[in-house]
Structures are given as C-alpha cells and as structure tokens.
Amino acid sequence: VGVRGGRGGGRVAAAPVAAAAAAAAETPSTLSAVAATPPTVAFGLSDRLVFAIDEFVALNPAARLLALSLLSVALIGVGSVLFRRADPAAKEVTAPVWSAVRAYVNPMEDDWSSNLLRVVSCVNAAAGMIFFALLVGMVTEGVEASIARIHAGTSAVVATDHVVVCGWNGHVPRMLASIYNADPATRVVVLATARERSALVAELADVLSADQRRRIKLMVRPGVPILKEDLARVAAGRAARIILVAPSPSGGDVAATSPSSRAEADRLVLSRAIALRDALPAYGGGVLAEVSSPRDAALVKKILAPTGARVRTMATDLALHKFLAQALRQPGLCEVVSRLMGDGAAEAFRVVPVEAAAPHLIGRRPSEVSPTDVPGSILCGTVDGGAGGALRLGVGNAKRVGDAPLARGTRLVLLGARGGAAAGAGTGAKGAASTPPPSASAPLLAEALTVPVRSAASAAASAPESILLVGWRPDVRATVEELGAAVPRGSTVTIVAPDADLGLPNRVGHARIVHVRGEAGRYDVLRDALTRRRGRRVARGGAAHDHVLVLSPALNGGAADLSADALEEDAKSLASLAYVVAALDANGAGAANDVHVAAELMSARVGEIASAELATGNVIMPRVLASQLAAQAVRDSAVYRLWMELLTQAGRELYVRPAAAYVDVDTPVRASFAQLARSVAAERDDVVLGYVPAGAVGMEGAVLNPAGADLDGEREWGAGDRLIVMSDE
Known part of the structure; x- marks a missing residue:
C-alpha cells in the first residue's frame, strides 16, 4: 500500500507529560496491585457486629423483612424450650403468680371459677396492657433509632483494602463504574456532606446501569473529609486507595466555571490533603487527587510526601477544555474519543506487559513490528519498564534509529482485545491469542510496500x-x-x-x-x-x-x-x-x-x-468526557498518561482524516486494513486505529480495532473513506 511521505523518527512524550508520567509511576497502575496497608484503627467486637448488620441491611433491600422473620422464629423457639422446661407434663399452671402472669399476657382467656377471679383477671389484664404499651413504645423507639442510623450511615466502617472517596462531583459515578469493572468485589465508601449526598442518588441513577447499582458494593457515610473522626469512621487508614475529588461548583452561572471557582475547588482539595496527613501520618496506600492547577498538584504531593503515600493527581476538566480545540475542528472526533474511553474491551486502551500480551515480540525492536502484530489488538506504542518509564507512541517505522529491543518488563500500549487476546497483565495461557502470532522471520515492512505512492510535494499546504x-x-x-x-x-x-x-x-x-x-x-x-x-x-x-x-x-x-x-x-x-x-x-x-x-x-x-x-x-459533551477521563485515572495510571497526551497539543493527538491524506485515491488502491496500517506506520510513523467507510452516517459506521474480514479482507480505499489515526503531524 502506498502512502504519502511524511516525517518519521521515534519520539518520546513531551516534557510536561513525561513529568506527569514520573509522578504517576509512584503508584501501582491498577487496583489489584495495591497492597493492604497496616491497620491503624482498633475495632471491638461490637463495632464489627454493628458494621456487619449495617452492611447487610444497606446492600440487601429485603434484609429487614428477613431479619424480622428470623427474630420471630427465634423467639418462638426460645418460648417453646421454656414452656417444656416449666411444665414437662404439659399441665395448666394454677399457682396465683402464674395466673397473674397469664392474665397479663393473655387477657382474652376466661376459664375462672368465680366473678371475683374474673375481676382480678381484668385488673391484671389492664395493667398488662399498660405495661406492654410502654414496652412496645420503647422497642419501637429503639428500632426507629437503629433504622435511622442505618439510613444515615453513621456506624463505623469495618473493612480493609477498600476505596474511600472524599467528597462528590459529577465524575464520581463513572469512577465507581471503572472500579467495579476492574474488580467487582471492591468495597467503595463515599464520605460526603449533606449537600453532596442530595446529588448522589440522582447522578448514580443517571450514569450507572441498574445491574451496576445492584451489584456494586457502595456505602455512603455523612461527614466532612477534613475531620479526623470522620476519616476514622470510614477506616481510611485501612483503605487501599483514597480519592480526593474536587467539589462541584455551586450554581449554574458563568462564575461557577471561572478560574477563581476552580482555584476555590483546588483549595478544598489541598485542605483535605492536609487533614489526611494529620489523621494518617503513616498511611502507605495510594492517593488520587483531582486538582486543575499544576502548582497545586505539586503542592498536594509535597503535603502528603511525609506519609509515604503513593500520590497521583488528575486535571480532567482542564485537559478537556484543551481537547475542545480538536473536537470543534473535527466532526465525529468527540464520539470516537467517547467510544475509546468506554467500557467495551474491544475498543479501550490498555497497557500490558509484553510477556503477557505478545511474548513472541520479545527481542524485536518497535521499528521492526507492525501495529497489527498483536492478535486482537492494535499495537500503539510502548512504556519503558521500571518506575517513571517513558511513554513512546508509534511502531513499525523503519526510520527510527537506536530503539531498544522489547524486553520483559516493557509494557505495550494496545487498543482493544478481540478474539481471546490477553485482557491484562498476568493472564498467561488463558489469555493467549486464538490466532498464531506473526513469525519472527516475517519480511521487513519496506519489502511489503509495493504500491507506488504520491510524492510528499503533492500534498497541499493547510x-x-x-x-x-x-x-x-x-x-x-x-x-x-x-x-x-x-x-x-x-x-x-x-x-x-x-x-x-x-x-x-x-x-x-x-x-x-x-x-x-x-x-x-x-x-x-x-x-x-x-x-x-x-x-x-x-x-x-x-x-x-x-x-x-x-x-x-x-x-x-x-x-x-x-x-x-x-x-x-x-x-x-x-x-x-x-x-x-x-x-x-x-x-x-x-x-x-x-x-x-x-x-x-x-x-x-x-x-x-x-x-x-x-x-x-x-x-x-466535555462534562461526560471529563467524567470518563477521571474513570481512566482510577482504572490505570498508564492509560491516564496516554489520554493526557492525546487530548492536548503535547505529543500525539487523535485525528479523523480523509483517506486521501495518506493514500493516492486518484488511482484505485486495494488493500486490507492490516496492510494499510503497516504502510502508514512505516512511512509516516502514524498509528491507524480504525476507519469510517464512505457513506457512513456520522460515526455510527466507524470501525475501531478491526477484526476478521474488516482487518484482513481487501477493500478499495477511496476519497469518501476516513481514517482514525494517532499522529503528531
């Protein structure tokens, strides 16, 4: 397949992104990699019992009815045992004391032998009614107070390796969905103020599916994230990760999105970081803080440095304001990004060790492999092994000089997982591809380029x-x-x-x-x-x-x-x-x-x-995309670094370009997507992620990470076709 000429050469993510990458590498990339931190709060037996009952009632709608039924059965059983012990021969109790007791508890019984006994029985029955009325009132008051405490969520959380979310905003529901998709067994505790709790239910219903809301282990506790006792009540010291979210701006006017409003939100996050350091001076888990200012992001890391916590920051709203410049000039790009940030495994970015995803590539240089050499995925680049490994996008470009061979520990940046491709690190044989990998002796890419190409000089200037x-x-x-x-x-x-x-x-x-x-x-x-x-x-x-x-x-x-x-x-x-x-x-x-x-x-x-x-x-819809980006930050720090590069002018960006920007459509060009992707990578160092066929309405017909006939079947690439590419041009 012939492509127009363009600049080549490998490149590393720009300095700001590299700096963010180094900071991001301080924490494990996934929730499953976070180790449990030592307990910092001692819980008694009563605390554990109350929390177990609280969690059972909160997570099971029919819990109250079930508990009442079990209590009734238990009381009946206890009563049966007591009566058997009191009257083994099953004879009626005739002693005066027990007669009085019988009158108290059963005033409708009338087998007395005289009117005087009936009068005494009625008096005792009246006293019994008063007694039981008071008893029922006391029990009712206690039960209502217990139910109120359950609704208010005031009991202490007895959990380990859970996630604590301090605060609430519109991004949190998608964060929760991302946590659930990564590990459905993870408990999430949200520490929110009364105002934030009022928006919580509506936004959860708006973002999470009914099945997710039913299955996710979510508990809400009222409180202020800067109070030590509130942090202790949600067992923050035992949490695997603590997320400090920026509060939602109040009101709907322009001032709510002004720089001063964002600075106010950053100050609140800073105050929560200071309170966290004071309450948990030896916390060793992960902390994810949402701030918009690079200065405040550095300050959050400095504040929490003495605790030993692994700190990352995210600035989703600011990144999306910058992405708006790309989206308004490229119709359909916003929809493409939304799909790439979605939950579909076939169309989502992932960062996986090379030994888990494509062991056959170990020892080969990135310039020697093709974007389609990992079955079921598009190979977009690599992340160097070790802490702060550099993000390098682009493969298959023979013009690169001096790129190091892929080794164990190097991670691959992949788009999608189809046909049994490994979905993540450590999948081993279960994640093996269903199709055999390309041979290590495959012909060089340059030898596969057989179609004449137009010269670079023929491309019109913008x-x-x-x-x-x-x-x-x-x-x-x-x-x-x-x-x-x-x-x-x-x-x-x-x-x-x-x-x-x-x-x-x-x-x-x-x-x-x-x-x-x-x-x-x-x-x-x-x-x-x-x-x-x-x-x-x-x-x-x-x-x-x-x-x-x-x-x-x-x-x-x-x-x-x-x-x-x-x-x-x-x-x-x-x-x-x-x-x-x-x-x-x-x-x-x-x-x-x-x-x-x-x-x-x-x-x-x-x-x-x-x-x-x-x-x-x-x-x-920047608000939706910002929430999706926040979910990426929670799911995988390396994928978040990738998105921070793609959404801004630093490094590579995503483009939806006419096929004519790469191939000479004046002459019929027949080739498979795999051949086209290999040719574009070799000549332009761009990564083709998918295409939009001619005649498609909007992005509904867009094909991302093609498979089967869409990948290997030949088709004619014409002027109406568009390519979805990752490029720095």
Missing part, C-alpha cells in the same frame, strides 16, 4: 481557517490557546460575547482574535457574525467561517444530567444553535459549503434533540 465561537466563559481561554497552537498561520478566531473585555490579546499563537460584542442568544447578532468576514459581507451561498461552536453558558460539573440547571443551560444553547442553522440556511450556506457546526452541551438528552432536529452531528 489553508488558514476561520472559527466562530458563540458565547464565552473564562475557562474557554485554555481552548483558545490550544486553537492558536493548532490552526495554520493566518487563521482567525471570532468570539461573539457581550463582555466588554475578554482578557485575550489580539493574537494567540497563529490565530488573530476578533471580538464581536453582542448577545450570543440574539438572531440578528449571530446572522451578522455568520455572514461577515473582516467587516465585509460574504456573497450569498458563501460562508464567513469554516467552523462554528455554540458554547454552553456554564458547564456545572456537579449538575445531574436531568437536573433543572443542566436542562435550562442546554435549552439556551439549543436556541442559539437553531439561530446559527437558520442564519446559515438564509444565506445559502451550511453543510454544502463545509461549514462545520458544533454544539457544547451538558445533557445527552438535549444532544439527541440537537442531532435529530437540527442535523448537528458534532455534539461535544
């Missing part, structure tokens, strides 16, 4: 782009900075916002910044912005911009998908999106002129409306 942002939030500054670094020179970013000052310079990177002052929700303002370029009105049928992005007024990370705040903000974005489509149609522009319209939304429900009613397939 033309300047014009991008329109409808609306503004302070946190979008990171997106604009990423755009400035990504777009060709001479490009323009126009921002429609009522603010007098956006706090941006006239030029950011390669892009000139233009501020159109006006309400982003008014049709006349949007019409003028869409039909004018540099102050001049474009001709009818023309387009003033290549890409249009309707920004959400506020991205409240803690709002549930069906909350009033989320739906209200999305309703505003949906109305602005309708105005954009109408204004383009009125001027005769739109999809026919390659104007890509995207919308940033919080709710998947509103996203479906935008796609169906307004024909906008490029719906970007």
Whole structure:
C-alpha cells in the first residue's frame, strides 16, 4: 500500500507529560496491585457486629423483612424450650403468680371459677396492657433509632483494602463504574456532606446501569473529609486507595466555571490533603487527587510526601477544555474519543506487559513490528519498564534509529482485545491469542510496500481557517490557546460575547482574535457574525467561517444530567444553535459549503434533540468526557498518561482524516486494513486505529480495532473513506 511521505523518527512524550508520567509511576497502575496497608484503627467486637448488620441491611433491600422473620422464629423457639422446661407434663399452671402472669399476657382467656377471679383477671389484664404499651413504645423507639442510623450511615466502617472517596462531583459515578469493572468485589465508601449526598442518588441513577447499582458494593457515610473522626469512621487508614475529588461548583452561572471557582475547588482539595496527613501520618496506600492547577498538584504531593503515600493527581476538566480545540475542528472526533474511553474491551486502551500480551515480540525492536502484530489488538506504542518509564507512541517505522529491543518488563500500549487476546497483565495461557502470532522471520515492512505512492510535494499546504465561537466563559481561554497552537498561520478566531473585555490579546499563537460584542442568544447578532468576514459581507451561498461552536453558558460539573440547571443551560444553547442553522440556511450556506457546526452541551438528552432536529452531528459533551477521563485515572495510571497526551497539543493527538491524506485515491488502491496500517506506520510513523467507510452516517459506521474480514479482507480505499489515526503531524 502506498502512502504519502511524511516525517518519521521515534519520539518520546513531551516534557510536561513525561513529568506527569514520573509522578504517576509512584503508584501501582491498577487496583489489584495495591497492597493492604497496616491497620491503624482498633475495632471491638461490637463495632464489627454493628458494621456487619449495617452492611447487610444497606446492600440487601429485603434484609429487614428477613431479619424480622428470623427474630420471630427465634423467639418462638426460645418460648417453646421454656414452656417444656416449666411444665414437662404439659399441665395448666394454677399457682396465683402464674395466673397473674397469664392474665397479663393473655387477657382474652376466661376459664375462672368465680366473678371475683374474673375481676382480678381484668385488673391484671389492664395493667398488662399498660405495661406492654410502654414496652412496645420503647422497642419501637429503639428500632426507629437503629433504622435511622442505618439510613444515615453513621456506624463505623469495618473493612480493609477498600476505596474511600472524599467528597462528590459529577465524575464520581463513572469512577465507581471503572472500579467495579476492574474488580467487582471492591468495597467503595463515599464520605460526603449533606449537600453532596442530595446529588448522589440522582447522578448514580443517571450514569450507572441498574445491574451496576445492584451489584456494586457502595456505602455512603455523612461527614466532612477534613475531620479526623470522620476519616476514622470510614477506616481510611485501612483503605487501599483514597480519592480526593474536587467539589462541584455551586450554581449554574458563568462564575461557577471561572478560574477563581476552580482555584476555590483546588483549595478544598489541598485542605483535605492536609487533614489526611494529620489523621494518617503513616498511611502507605495510594492517593488520587483531582486538582486543575499544576502548582497545586505539586503542592498536594509535597503535603502528603511525609506519609509515604503513593500520590497521583488528575486535571480532567482542564485537559478537556484543551481537547475542545480538536473536537470543534473535527466532526465525529468527540464520539470516537467517547467510544475509546468506554467500557467495551474491544475498543479501550490498555497497557500490558509484553510477556503477557505478545511474548513472541520479545527481542524485536518497535521499528521492526507492525501495529497489527498483536492478535486482537492494535499495537500503539510502548512504556519503558521500571518506575517513571517513558511513554513512546508509534511502531513499525523503519526510520527510527537506536530503539531498544522489547524486553520483559516493557509494557505495550494496545487498543482493544478481540478474539481471546490477553485482557491484562498476568493472564498467561488463558489469555493467549486464538490466532498464531506473526513469525519472527516475517519480511521487513519496506519489502511489503509495493504500491507506488504520491510524492510528499503533492500534498497541499493547510489553508488558514476561520472559527466562530458563540458565547464565552473564562475557562474557554485554555481552548483558545490550544486553537492558536493548532490552526495554520493566518487563521482567525471570532468570539461573539457581550463582555466588554475578554482578557485575550489580539493574537494567540497563529490565530488573530476578533471580538464581536453582542448577545450570543440574539438572531440578528449571530446572522451578522455568520455572514461577515473582516467587516465585509460574504456573497450569498458563501460562508464567513469554516467552523462554528455554540458554547454552553456554564458547564456545572456537579449538575445531574436531568437536573433543572443542566436542562435550562442546554435549552439556551439549543436556541442559539437553531439561530446559527437558520442564519446559515438564509444565506445559502451550511453543510454544502463545509461549514462545520458544533454544539457544547451538558445533557445527552438535549444532544439527541440537537442531532435529530437540527442535523448537528458534532455534539461535544466535555462534562461526560471529563467524567470518563477521571474513570481512566482510577482504572490505570498508564492509560491516564496516554489520554493526557492525546487530548492536548503535547505529543500525539487523535485525528479523523480523509483517506486521501495518506493514500493516492486518484488511482484505485486495494488493500486490507492490516496492510494499510503497516504502510502508514512505516512511512509516516502514524498509528491507524480504525476507519469510517464512505457513506457512513456520522460515526455510527466507524470501525475501531478491526477484526476478521474488516482487518484482513481487501477493500478499495477511496476519497469518501476516513481514517482514525494517532499522529503528531
């Protein structure tokens, strides 16, 4: 298969990513690798009994009915034993004391021989009723108090090797799903305030399936993560991992996503880290802290360093703001990323030791292997063995010089696991591939390239782009900075916002910044912005911009998908999106002129409306992707490092490109996906992860990690086909 020429050579992840990688390597990559820490809290027999009952009742809906039935059977059994001992001959008790007792407990019995005895019996019966009324009240009060304590979750947690989540936000439900998928037996305890608990139930129901909610071992305890007694109550000292999450911003206005709001959330995480150090000075487990500032991330590690804890940090929201710059310029990329971050084993990244996934590759250099040399997976790169091993993406490029042979301990970066491929480390023979591995004596890649290729000089230079942002939030500054670094020179970013000052310079990177002052929700303002370029009105049928992005007024990370705040903000974005489509149609522009319209939304429900009613397939949901990225950080630190590189301009990124960017479609090209992937790797050092066939609607027809005929069957690659690639070009 012939491909256009491009730059080659191996490369290591950029310095910021490498620094994060070194910090991430301080902790085991998976939950199963975390060793139990020594107990720091002593629990008595009563504590263990209360916790066992509490956990049984909390995790089993029918527990109360079962407990009441067992208690009744037990009382009946005890009574039977006592009566047998008291009256072996089964004769009626006639002594005065026992007669009085009988009257107390059974006032309806009437076999007395005189009226006087009946009167005495009635008096005793009345006294018995009063006695039992008081007794029932006392028992009821105690039972209600016990049930209230169960609902409130105030009992101490008696567990080891569990996960403690300090706080709550919209990312936590997907974190829990990731923990459950990695190890369904793991207990998770959430320490949340009253306000956070109110959002917990709704968000769990929105993200987790009914089966996951039923099976996951989740317990909630009220409390504040900075109080030593609350941390002791959830047995934080015995936990395998403690997760410090950034609190959700309050409210749904623009201020909730401002830098000051994110700084406030970081300060709360810092305070929780300080409290953790004070409460658990010898904690040796893993700590995962969610902070947005690199400065605060370094400070969290410094605070917890004396404890000996293995500390990692994540900045999911900031990474996704940067990814927004890629998503708005590439329709369908957001959906591809969402699939790659999903739970499907066939389409998810994993990092596995070479001896577990592909022992036949040991001793071969990365430049000598093909992306399809691991059956059932796409080989994307390697992670050096040892602590802080460098992440190296790209294989099969003969232009690399001096790359070291693969050895035991080296980990492979793989996409997917199909057809019995090993799903993780230590799978051994059970994870062996169902198809034989390629022979070590396979022909060199260069020998397999037999189709003539177009010269690199035939590739047209990228033309300047014009991008329109409808609306503004302070946190979008990171997106604009990423755009400035990504777009060709001479490009323009126009921002429609009522603010007098956006706090941006006239030029950011390669892009000139233009501020159109006006309400982003008014049709006349949007019409003028869409039909004018540099102050001049474009001709009818023309387009003033290549890409249009309707920004959400506020991205409240803690709002549930069906909350009033989320739906209200999305309703505003949906109305602005309708105005954009109408204004383009009125001027005769739109999809026919390659104007890509995207919308940033919080709710998947509103996203479906935008796609169906307004024909906008490029719906970007940073809130959902940020939650998925947080789940990656919990699942595997190495995979999180990979995503931090792919989502930003540092290192490689994901692209959805026309097949014509790689193969000469002017001449019919017939080849299998495996041949195409090998050729692209050899000539361009890019990794092809999948493709979108011509005629596919959106990304529904996208094939990631092809298998069977999709992998080995020959097909003709034409101008309508698109490739999903990992590239640094």
